[in-house]
Amino acid sequence: xxxxxxxxxxxxxxxxxxxxxxxxxxxxxxxxxxxxxxxxxxxxxxxxxxxxxxxxxxxxxxxxxxxxxxxxxxxxxxxxxxxxxxxxxxxxxxxxxxxxxxxxxxxxxxxxxxxxxxxxxxxxxxxxxxxxxxxxxxxxxxxxxxxxxxxxxxxxxxxxxxxxxxxxxxxxxxxxxxxxxxxxxxxxxxxxxxxxxxxxxxxxxxxxxxxxxxxxxxxxxxxxxxxxxxxx
Numbered sequence: 001x002x003x004x005x006x007x008x009x010x011x012x013x014x015x016x017x018x019x020x021x022x023x024x025x026x027x028x029x030x031x032x033x034x035x036x037x038x039x040x041x042x043x044x045x046x047x048x049x050x051x052x053x054x055x056x057x058x059x060x061x062x063x064x065x066x067x068x069x070x071x072x073x074x075x076x077x078x079x080x081x082x083x084x085x086x087x088x089x090x091x092x093x094x095x096x097x098x099x100x101x102x103x104x105x106x107x108x109x110x111x112x113x114x115x116x117x118x119x120x121x122x123x124x125x126x127x128x129x130x131x132x133x134x135x136x137x138x139x140x141x142x143x144x145x146x147x148x149x150x151x152x153x154x155x156x157x158x159x160x161x162x163x164x165x166x167x168x169x170x171x172x173x174x175x176x177x178x179x180x181x182x183x184x185x186x187x188x189x190x191x192x193x194x195x196x197x198x199x200x201x202x203x204x205x206x207x208x209x210x211x212x213x214x215x216x217x218x219x220x221x222x223x224x225x226x227x228x229x230x231x232x
Contacts, residue, residue: 033155035128043156045120047160050117050157054168058197059168061196062172062196063175069188081179081180085180115211117207121211121215128219133222136222143220150209150212153212157208160204161204164204165204169196
């Protein structure tokens with residue numbers, strides 16, 4: 001009678017278990033930083049488009065904050081100075097907002113920025129075919145590739161948006177100081193200025209993440225064999 005293997009009581013029969021190596025977030029950040037360093041000039045060009053778009057947004061918002069601060073003093077000569085500076089306000093207006101022309105310019109600059117980010121990230125995916133294929137052959141999941149691209153875009157976006165927002169606010173304050181004098185810095189609400197800078201940084205980070213989303217999905221869905229056989 002042939003011997004039969006009977007599972008012991010309380011123990012399950014062996015099953016095929018797929019073991020996946022999951023890298024911690026810190027390791028993903030380290031890999032993303034190394035990738036940015038290797039492609040520093042490409043990353044710098046991508047970041048500069050974001051810097052310019054966000055700096056313009058911050059510049060407009062902080063200029064409006066300065067004008068609102070001057071109007072809040074209720075001084076007649078300061079109100080006349082704001083009107084002479086080109087702000088379109090009525091006799092009873094106590095608040096200044098972005099003009100329709102400024103809004104369209106801001107929207108167009110942000111759209112151009114997003115298109116530039118998408119284009120740069122798609123080129124980065126093309127350059128990294130073999131790298132992505134190697135990682136996939138070693139067991140990297142789609143979500144790991146997606147995480148790498150999102151982390152890279154997030155770091156570039158935070159750096160570019162931060163630099164752009166601070167530069168735009170600085171130029172706006174210097175311009176206000178030259179046009180209105182020292183009163184522009186004493187009358188402005190610094191809470192509003194900080195809020196405008198924070199909004200500009202947040203918009204820049206969101207744009208960077210939106211711009212990298214499609215290229216990251218393309219990279220994550222790439223088949224390892226197709227990526228490895230691409231000639232570079």
